[in-house]
Amino acid sequence: MEIYLPIADLPVNILVILAMGLAVGFISGMFGIGGGFLMTPLLIFVGISPAVAVASVTTHIAASSMSGSISYWRRRAIDVALVCMLLAGGIIGTAFGVWLFTFLRAVGQLDITIGVSYVLLLGIVGSLMVAESVRAIVRARHGKPVDLRRPGSHMWIHGLPFKLRFKRSRIYVSAIPVWAIGFLIGFIGAVMGIGGGFLLVPLLIYVLRVPTATVIGTSMMLTLITMASATVMHAATNHLVDALLALILMVGGVTGAQFGARAGQRMRAERLRLLLGLLVLAVGMRFALDLVLRPDSLYSLRPLDTDL
Amino acid sequence: MRTRVLPVVLGVAALAAATSPATAERLVASLSTHRVMITSNFTGEELVLFGGIEQDSASGPRRSGYDIVVTVTGPRQNTVTFRKQRMLAIWVNADSRVFEDAPSYLAVLSNRPLSAIASTETLRRLQLGIDNIPLPQRASVNIAESGSDEPFRLAFIKIKTDHGLYREVANGVTFLAPELFRATIPLPAEVLVGTYEVDVRLLADGTQLARTPAPFEVYKSGFEQVMTTAARDHGVLYGLATAAMALATGWFASIIFRRD
Numbered sequence: 001m002e003i004y005l006p007i008a009d010l011p012v013n014i015l016v017i018l019a020m021g022l023a024v025g026f027i028s029g030m031f032g033i034g035g036g037f038l039m040t041p042l043l044i045f046v047g048i049s050p051a052v053a054v055a056s057v058t059t060h061i062a063a064s065s066m067s068g069s070i071s072y073w074r075r076r077a078i079d080v081a082l083v084c085m086l087l088a089g090g091i092i093g094t095a096f097g098v099w100l101f102t103f104l105r106a107v108g109q110l111d112i113t114i115g116v117s118y119v120l121l122l123g124i125v126g127s128l129m130v131a132e133s134v135r136a137i138v139r140a141r142h143g144k145p146v147d148l149r150r151p152g153s154h155m156w157i158h159g160l161p162f163k164l165r166f167k168r169s170r171i172y173v174s175a176i177p178v179w180a181i182g183f184l185i186g187f188i189g190a191v192m193g194i195g196g197g198f199l200l201v202p203l204l205i206y207v208l209r210v211p212t213a214t215v216i217g218t219s220m221m222l223t224l225i226t227m228a229s230a231t232v233m234h235a236a237t238n239h240l241v242d243a244l245l246a247l248i249l250m251v252g253g254v255t256g257a258q259f260g261a262r263a264g265q266r267m268r269a270e271r272l273r274l275l276l277g278l279l280v281l282a283v284g285m286r287f288a289l290d291l292v293l294r295p296d297s298l299y300s301l302r303p304l305d306t307d308l
Numbered sequence: 309m310r311t312r313v314l315p316v317v318l319g320v321a322a323l324a325a326a327t328s329p330a331t332a333e334r335l336v337a338s339l340s341t342h343r344v345m346i347t348s349n350f351t352g353e354e355l356v357l358f359g360g361i362e363q364d365s366a367s368g369p370r371r372s373g374y375d376i377v378v379t380v381t382g383p384r385q386n387t388v389t390f391r392k393q394r395m396l397a398i399w400v401n402a403d404s405r406v407f408e409d410a411p412s413y414l415a416v417l418s419n420r421p422l423s424a425i426a427s428t429e430t431l432r433r434l435q436l437g438i439d440n441i442p443l444p445q446r447a448s449v450n451i452a453e454s455g456s457d458e459p460f461r462l463a464f465i466k467i468k469t470d471h472g473l474y475r476e477v478a479n480g481v482t483f484l485a486p487e488l489f490r491a492t493i494p495l496p497a498e499v500l501v502g503t504y505e506v507d508v509r510l511l512a513d514g515t516q517l518a519r520t521p522a523p524f525e526v527y528k529s530g531f532e533q534v535m536t537t538a539a540r541d542h543g544v545l546y547g548l549a550t551a552a553m554a555l556a557t558g559w560f561a562s563i564i565f566r567r568d
Binding site for chain 1: 346347348349350351385386387388389390391392393394397398399400401404406412460463464466467468497498500528531532535536539540543544546547548549550551553554555557558559561562565566
């Protein structure tokens with residue numbers, strides 16, 4: 001069943017897009033992530049231009065993190081004060097990311113930047129996750145308790161000024177690393193079309209020592225606001241958000257997420273992290289191959305926008 | 309692909325018979341439709357062009373017969389062509405050329421191979437065939453018209469051809485009768501909206517006898533048009549509406565799937 005996408009300017013099979021939404025939604029529900037890093041490459045694979053894919057996926061992630069945020073809100077598992085402080089950096093990061101996106105598109109280096117960023121980010125994060133979860137599994141085998149939060153050990157980050165107390169997360173940290181993390185997530189989210197959940201959650205746990213009770217809810221709430229604003233900014237500057245494409249994706253995504261969440265609850269946490277780490281690594285490898293192998297055609301075309 | 313064959317054959321034939329002779333041969337052509345609408349289930353379309361040749365009573369039929377070349381040119385746009393180059397083990401866009409006002413769509417249809425219709429020199433002068441269509445390009449500052457074997461030009465034409473946007477069909481025109489012909493114009497799903505120029509030329513013995521235009525328009529239908537216009541002209545509002553739609557969908561899903 002073909003449907004014509006008005007902004008992407010090409011027809012796609014609605015069932016294929018819906019199935020992709022379901023599959024990515026399942027994975028995102030299972031691991032508690034947005035799944036943008038899987039969705040954007042899949043859309044590029046079916047022929048949608050990277051620019052439209054990145055811009056439209058931000059809308060899709062906004063929808064899936066909305067339903068997640070609501071359920072965490074009901075469980076009172078969101079640290080609103082922490083979200084606000086992360087947002088202070090996040091909005092600036094998103095604006096800067098959208099600006100860089102526009103600039104790179106104008107000079108014809110957007111696709112390569114998206115590719116290289118994916119390889120670097122997914123490679124590093126994937127390796128770290130795999131290493132960490134393997135260590136945790138080995139430790140669990142030896143009967144030692146798995147403890148991510150070591151209250152005694154302090155890093156240099158915890159010595160920075162402008163300290164703030166976040167009551168719900170029960171942490172007392174400087175505002176500087178909070179802003180920096182917010183900026184980073186907003187920035188890469190806008191450039192790469194990812195919510196950044198798979199990056200934000202480990203940063204909150206390891207750097208800010210946010211307890212596991214509030215970390216996912218807080219991450220989802222932040223993702224919701226940065227991705228909703230990225231949608232508006234992408235629509236305002238690049239006119240590349242395909243609302244129809246986003247709608248099909250989010251219908252599949254929110255449905256798949258429900259089944260994924262149920263599947264995820266039956267698995268052990270460190271197994272889940274190992275699987276996610278391997279998945280992240282695999283996507284990163286796929287991008288690396290595309291960059292290194294000689295392309296079928298050395299040439300590519302792009303219409304030159306009159307308003308740039 | 310849908311084919312709209314309207315009963316224009318008779319109409320064109322009647323028109324051809326009724327026109328008054330001014331030169332030796334007159335050419336009339338009509339399309340099956342002048343407006344192609346892109347709807348939500350648009351996957352491309354085929355237009356049919358019918359045409360008739362009217363002879364002057366004074367001149368007899370040409371010995372070698374008539375040839376028809378139909379050139380369809382889509383809306384023009386500036387297009388960048390990038391060439392990838394290996395840099396530090398990865399392939400990046402290194403070199404680029406801007407093709408100024410290049411046709412987004414180009415189809416050259418004829419009743420037999422162009423090389424059989426006229427000499428290379430004539431074809432070049434009349435700009436018949438993809439190789440003879442000028443594609444001025446800009447490297448950085450100066451616009452240079454380049455030869456037909458230039459790599460950027462060849463790559464540009466190849467990519468366009470792969471997408472079905474450029475094509476040269478040597479049997480695209482069929483003669484139904486010695487003075488009545490039909491041409492099928494295939495429009496792929498990727499066509500741009502705008503005015504398409506159709507240039508019908510009549511040749512015989514390697515020289516041009518007559519030509520006539522038959523333009524048509526491609527436009528987006530209600531919903532597609534509203535979305536495109538909204539996205540382009542009211543970006544902020546469109547973005548806010550899209551974001552609101554996302555939040556509503558997420559909220560709706562949390563109600564449907566609520567378990568606690």
